[in-house]
Amino acid sequence: MKFETLRDAGLLGAMSAEGRELVLPQGIFYWSGRAKQEAEINATIGSAQGKSSEFLEGGGDDVRTFYLPSVVKHLKALDPEKIAPYAPICGLPRYRVAWREWIIRKLSPFYKFDSALIGQPIVSPGVTSGLAYVARLFASPGDTIVCHDRRWENYDLVLSDMLGLKIRAARLFNEAGSGLDVDSFVDAVRETAKTQDVVAILNFPNNPTGYMPTVDEGLALQKALLKVADESGKKLILVFDDAYDGFVYEKNAAQISLFGHFIGAHPNILPVKCDGASKEFLFYGARVGSVTFAYHPSWGEPAKLSAEFDNKVGALIRGTISNSNLAFQHAVAAAIESGVECDSERARVISVLAERYSIIKSAMASNLPESAVADPFNSGFFCFINLNPPAEDFADKLLKNRKLGVIPLSDSSTGFNGIRVAFCSVEAKDIPETIDRIVAELDK
Amino acid sequence: MKFETLRDAGLLGAMSAEGRELVLPQGIFYWSGRAKQEAEINATIGSAQGKSSEFLEGGGDDVRTFYLPSVVKHLKALDPEKIAPYAPICGLPRYRVAWREWIIRKLSPFYKFDSALIGQPIVSPGVTSGLAYVARLFASPGDTIVCHDRRWENYDLVLSDMLGLKIRAARLFNEAGSGLDVDSFVDAVRETAKTQDVVAILNFPNNPTGYMPTVDEGLALQKALLKVADESGKKLILVFDDAYDGFVYEKNAAQISLFGHFIGAHPNILPVKCDGASKEFLFYGARVGSVTFAYHPSWGEPAKLSAEFDNKVGALIRGTISNSNLAFQHAVAAAIESGVECDSERARVISVLAERYSIIKSAMASNLPESAVADPFNSGFFCFINLNPPAEDFADKLLKNRKLGVIPLSDSSTGFNGIRVAFCSVEAKDIPETIDRIVAELDK
Structure with a gap:
């Protein structure tokens, strides 16, 4: 963002030294925004999501951000x-x-x-x-x-x-x-x-x-x-x-x-x-x-x-x-x-994520080519695949050619270059396909 | 607060230049804390309070922070x-x-x-x-x-x-x-x-x-x-x-x-x-x-x-x-x-505060001695009375001798010295008594 309108209005010049330099990087928001529009499989979202049947008693096929029912219940019961x-x-x-x-x-x-x-x-x-x-x-x-x-x-x-x-x-x-x-x-x-x-x-x-x-x-x-x-x-x-x-x-x-x-x-x-x-x-x-x-x-x-x-x-x-x-x-x-009620709800969500973790781990182990090296992972919401091609180009191609959304990350000062795959927000059934699409685009 | 424990532990010295200087002023919290313990009438609180009958359909004598029922209803109805x-x-x-x-x-x-x-x-x-x-x-x-x-x-x-x-x-x-x-x-x-x-x-x-x-x-x-x-x-x-x-x-x-x-x-x-x-x-x-x-x-x-x-x-x-x-x-x-529902709830609260305003305004006009000059006021949650005696001493006496809590404010650089009276949190029936106690302490 170049702030040309603020500049021409004389408002950029009226800002503090810090204010003039401020920029909100658009990276993650740009890619998650595009993924919402363009992707069939969206692995950009940094919160746990899936069918409500995965985490709710009596849940169904509706896709939701996972939550803990007891916490919501306590919120709604507040005086x-x-x-x-x-x-x-x-x-x-x-x-x-x-x-x-x-x-x-x-x-x-x-x-x-x-x-x-x-x-x-x-x-x-x-x-x-x-x-x-x-x-x-x-x-x-x-x-x-x-x-x-x-x-x-x-x-x-x-x-x-x-x-x-x-x-x-x-x-x-x-x-x-x-x-x-x-x-x-x-x-x-x-x-x-x-x-x-x-x-x-x-x-x-x-x-x-x-x-x-x-x-x-x-x-x-x-x-x-x-x-x-x-x-x-x-x-x-x-x-x-x-x-x-x-x-x-x-x-x-x-x-x-x-x-x-x-x-x-x-x-x-x-x-x-x-x-x-x-x-x-x-x-x-x-x-x-x-x-x-x-x-x-x-x-x-x-x-x-x-x-x-x-x-x-x-x-x-x-x-x-x-x-x-x-x-x-x-x-x-x-x-x-x-205590117990909330603990068991948390355990259920963690077990859903653990299953997704196992699936993506084995899919990556058996399918990723040598040119794409996954970082070690064992926890959290994401995994990271190091790439040779510039990460942003690759993420763009994944979206355009494979309708898969991921977050590209790179840092020229450290040589860090690759894609973050948010398995927290991809249902287990879509995870092998997620890796397949990455592999297909790498192989092209 | 002198941060002697942090200093002796070597932690104050490990702080940033700003961190070493930081102090959270205790003024308002000190006085509102004391008022909670010591006051019969507490005019320190900066939020609108009173009997629930004043703002709720079917309310009673329980004293509450005023709220808008429709906003709480919308909160509790959220998916x-x-x-x-x-x-x-x-x-x-x-x-x-x-x-x-x-x-x-x-x-x-x-x-x-x-x-x-x-x-x-x-x-x-x-x-x-x-x-x-x-x-x-x-x-x-x-x-x-x-x-x-x-x-x-x-x-x-x-x-x-x-x-x-x-x-x-x-x-x-x-x-x-x-x-x-x-x-x-x-x-x-x-x-x-x-x-x-x-x-x-x-x-x-x-x-x-x-x-x-x-x-x-x-x-x-x-x-x-x-x-x-x-x-x-x-x-x-x-x-x-x-x-x-x-x-x-x-x-x-x-x-x-x-x-x-x-x-x-x-x-x-x-x-x-x-x-x-x-x-x-x-x-x-x-x-x-x-x-x-x-x-x-x-x-x-x-x-x-x-x-x-x-x-x-x-x-x-x-x-x-x-x-x-x-x-x-x-x-x-x-x-x-x-729209309308929330507007009418807001109007009811504002009318309660307007009534308290009228009462405190007239009580001050007829009772305050010349040595205590009220600032002009017509709005908001508070009014302010300028005093000759140091504000903190006076607030301390009000608490000790009259069981009335107010917030003393002063600034030696501008000569500003007096007490803030929060009529937003004092019921109408207690307001004349609030002013009476201030007057009694001033007259002593």
Whole structure:
């Protein structure tokens, strides 16, 4: 977009220095918009979808965004006094208690930690805002922030464009393409720690690759980062972008966020969990996410730390959006409190996605030609296929010639080039055909 | 708050330059928190409250936050497909159409304008975020922004602390205290326009004073600002903070936002309407607000301008919070579409507030001593009483000695010192007693 009308009207010139430069990248929206119009099979959509019979008792053939009936039920049962008023700046106390219990419940089977060291979740509108607030709290314009080469494309807008941070991109996968490149990330953190305290983001299950570290990789990462924390003497702010927490389909993968490895683990490490109802409770439109800090015992009383973090993050919230939606905090809290009902609904959706995962995994393994290399994946909503032909051209051809919609992603600085396939929104019966069409277009 | 625990843990030092300085002011929350505990009459709460019999058919003596039954009904009737998915970044198209119609419907009886010049509202989570996005789009750190001395206290956090802007505060009232000081605001805009394009905020009905300009004052302001636009050659970005739009209780006051005076009025004036469902639809916790630009015919096609503004503001939205709550956009849109039902519910609430307004106005007129001067008021949720004794001391005494909660506000740089009385949340029967207690404490 060139903003010629605003420019000619003299309005572009009246904007702030930042305002003049702002551009909303059209990539994902362009491709998902075209797919809606042109595709028979649409693998662009980043939310779980399918026939209602797949996730609802008594459902039918109508195609829907998956949701959790109990959460919707709780929303609709709310007294207006739980809908109309403002929520407190840092979140509804009921929600903060429930979400903290939810985090502890998820982590407990897989990690040893002292739950007293987990702070009160601070509520903000979605995981995006939580990440943005944490980055703003810990990194000044011009600072370097560490994340992966394969990352949610919006990181660049949130971190670089909005906050003026430099992204140092570690390789997500090792050169053999067999799994996590632990060293690349740790090296990036170590290198950055030579000159500053470090904010580093770990997004697992990863968007766009659908990768969750194995249990062993998680342990190796923990060990190596503890060593950097020891040796560098700098603070490491480890930000866990856990938007897809729990959508894991292989037994050798870590089942829940690596956040669990870092709770109270080192006085130089501040683990921060950014997560939310958007994916975990299939409540994308709710805009309920949160930021949860974990403390080291040497830092003082957790209650005092939480109060001080509430004030700091609360200032960012109050100074940008005032507070978050109240009703959806009540609805999600009620679902968490209800326990079994909601758990079984979530399990059903996860099992649908796990089945799609298995089908696409085996279809890719048996059919993809050597020129198209799938990244390792075992979790999340997506998988990623590396390509030789320019990704955008290929996605265009897939749409035109095969009526298949995918999201092309590329980054000339890292050589990253390929397509993201959202198996979360393609029904199992269409998945083999999805891969067949990709293969057919590659073979042409 | 001194952040001693974060400091001793080394975490304060690990924060960004901005993060180290951040403080969420406790003022309003401190006083409303104390009032909840200590007050018999609580006039601190900034949302309309009262017995349900005051606003509900078949209501009783239970005290509630006022709401519009039809909006809640529409929310609860939503199909999950209108709850679970993401809303588009700039808002649900249905909502954008409905809110634009709502703006036009409100303005039409009072202003002459070409509705084709009103852009598509851009949705963001509440009026706060809309103001913050507009200020960020048009003002760079270090720039001056014009607003009034009597202003919502959060402006200082949003504009100064978050965006690094300098606030130039015009006097809201003339020296006689009889009405709007048109000259002070216009002078501030003119002075600022000597060195930069100007962003200026007009918040009417005003928080904390409950003042809406008279029709004549509105015309005088329009005329004077058009003259500045002519003579300065700078762009004037006139931002209308219309959070309380339509809550007007006197016939000689402008009934709806002065935004109506500036639509297409001058090629150097960009009017921007920031408003939302929070107060207008008594849906505080919904977090649905919007930003609406109005264009000059010489600027080119409104559709192109809207598309370009969508991209600019969309970048800010996507880069900070991704998108806004979906379900509440549907619910408010449905209420607007339904027309009469919702209008009559709103009228009922406004008439309850108008009655409280009349009672407090006459109680103050007959009882306040000369040492306590009420600011002019005719609208909104609050009124403001100027005091000689330090406002915080007085509010503390009111709580301790009279069990009455109010919000003290003061600003040593402008000499502003007094108490905000929220008649929106005090039942009519308690209002004379509210004033009596203030008078008794003043007389002591």
